[in-house]
Amino acid sequence: MHTARRALCVKWPLGSSIGYRFSSAKTQPEPTAVRYKVERGPYAVIGDAQASFFTGLLGSERVITDADECEIYNVDWLNSVRGMSRMVLKPKSTEEVSAILRYCNEQRLAVCPQSGNTGLVGGSVPVFDEIVISMKLMNKIIHTDELSGVLVCEAGCVLQTLEEHLNRVGLMMPIDLGAKGSCLIGGNVSTNAGGLRLLRYGNLHGNVLGLEAVMANGKVIDCLNTMKKDNTGYHLKHLFIGSEGTLGIVTKVSIQCPTLPKALNVAFLEYIWSLRERLAESQTKVGYLFKYDVSLPLPQFYALVPKLKERLKDCDIRFVTGFGHIGKLLT
Numbered sequence: 001m002h003t004a005r006r007a008l009c010v011k012w013p014l015g016s017s018i019g020y021r022f023s024s025a026k027t028q029p030e031p032t033a034v035r036y037k038v039e040r041g042p043y044a045v046i047g048d049a050q051a052s053f054f055t056g057l058l059g060s061e062r063v064i065t066d067a068d069e070c071e072i073y074n075v076d077w078l079n080s081v082r083g084m085s086r087m088v089l090k091p092k093s094t095e096e097v098s099a100i101l102r103y104c105n106e107q108r109l110a111v112c113p114q115s116g117n118t119g120l121v122g123g124s125v126p127v128f129d130e131i132v133i134s135m136k137l138m139n140k141i142i143h144t145d146e147l148s149g150v151l152v153c154e155a156g157c158v159l160q161t162l163e164e165h166l167n168r169v170g171l172m173m174p175i176d177l178g179a180k181g182s183c184l185i186g187g188n189v190s191t192n193a194g195g196l197r198l199l200r201y202g203n204l205h206g207n208v209l210g211l212e213a214v215m216a217n218g219k220v221i222d223c224l225n226t227m228k229k230d231n232t233g234y235h236l237k238h239l240f241i242g243s244e245g246t247l248g249i250v251t252k253v254s255i256q257c258p259t260l261p262k263a264l265n266v267a268f269l270e271y272i273w274s275l276r277e278r279l280a281e282s283q284t285k286v287g288y289l290f291k292y293d294v295s296l297p298l299p300q301f302y303a304l305v306p307k308l309k310e311r312l313k314d315c316d317i318r319f320v321t322g323f324g325h326i327g328k329l330l331t
């Protein structure tokens with residue numbers, strides 16, 4: 001267990017810190033381990049015996065070893081970091097995730113959980129040859145309680161699919177972000193993603209009612225509560241929200257979903273909206289980029305940009321831009 005927990009924690013040291021640098025989308029990023037001179041831990045290397053174990057467990061179609069196929073799981077959305085994984089596993093159930101982690105723990109094999117691979121801080125891709133555990137096939141909607149607005153689903157459901165499913169019964173997801181067509185709810189929970197609805201509907205610590213997760217030794221933690229009021233014992237779910245795979249793999253979540261508004265008043269911002277949603281993507285075309293993710297009090301929200309421009313005026317920097325989510329709750 002100790003081994004796999006450490007293995008599960010293998011992350012690029014700059015993981016979710018605030019500063020990072022990435023290259024243009026047209027070039028293949030340098031391997032993370034080379035660029036950041038990170039040393040591989042004392043983990044085992046996948047051999048024939050391990051490969052046969054995984055094939056026996058999942059079938060050959062859900063064990064990807066083809067180098068070209070593995071490549072998309074090795075590079076992040078920003079094309080900024082690159083791992084060297086030679087195996088991607090695609091479990092379809094909690095039991096399979098548990099069996100994989102238990103075996104990896106026993107065999108000292110490092111793993112990297114991956115959902116939609118839209119994270120912007122390099123945490124979703126391996127650094128070395130960690131086995132990627134892709135959650136994409138764990139995509140069942142388990143239950144929707146239209147009366148209480150509670151959705152229970154597997155962690156691999158695409159955020160947009162959940163939104164469309166809920167809209168049909170007069171509900172909506174409490175979270176929305178530009179990556180909604182690709183990111184998975186387990187990835188959202190694991191990054192404690194914020195997004196466009198945060199100010200109105202609160203963050204995931206408030207909206208996630210419960211979750212199920214598998215620890216590094218394969219033990220399943222069942223905290224899949226569906227009640228809004230739960231005053232029993234410790235609330236372990238909060239440890240998993242935002243833990244980015246370092247404590248285990250989230251396999252199921254239950255979420256409190258708001259009622260879909262009956263009317264929408266739309267100001268003429270739609271063209272602007274598209275610009276906003278594609279800002280992150282457009283920046284990747286410029287070249288090398290340092291990106292900082294900060295929260296600032298509303299009155300000072302733009303003060304950082306002129307300050308940075310001033311400080312960087314002697315450097316060879318083409319742009320300093322500020323964008324993000326700005327919001328104010330009307331009372």
Ligand SMILES: Cc1cc2nc3c(=O)[nH]c(=O)nc-3n(C[C@H](O)[C@H](O)[C@H](O)COP(=O)(O)OP(=O)(O)OC[C@H]3O[C@@H](n4cnc5c(N)ncnc54)[C@H](O)[C@@H]3O)c2cc1C
Nearest residue numbers: 115116117118119123124178184186187193194195245250
């Ligand atoms: C266009 C765009 C807009 C975005 N807008 C926002 C925004 O407004 N607000 C915001 O907060 N973020 C935003 N993001 C980043 C956001 O964090 C991710 O898009 C999303 O939450 C990550 O989900 P994912 O499924 O892609 O996870 P991945 O990127 O695959 O994984 C993210 C991290 O979680 C871990 N992980 C993934 N799944 C699991 C699991 N089941 N169990 C345990 N660990 C897991 C991974 O190892 C990795 O460390 C945006 C990204 C893009 C590309």
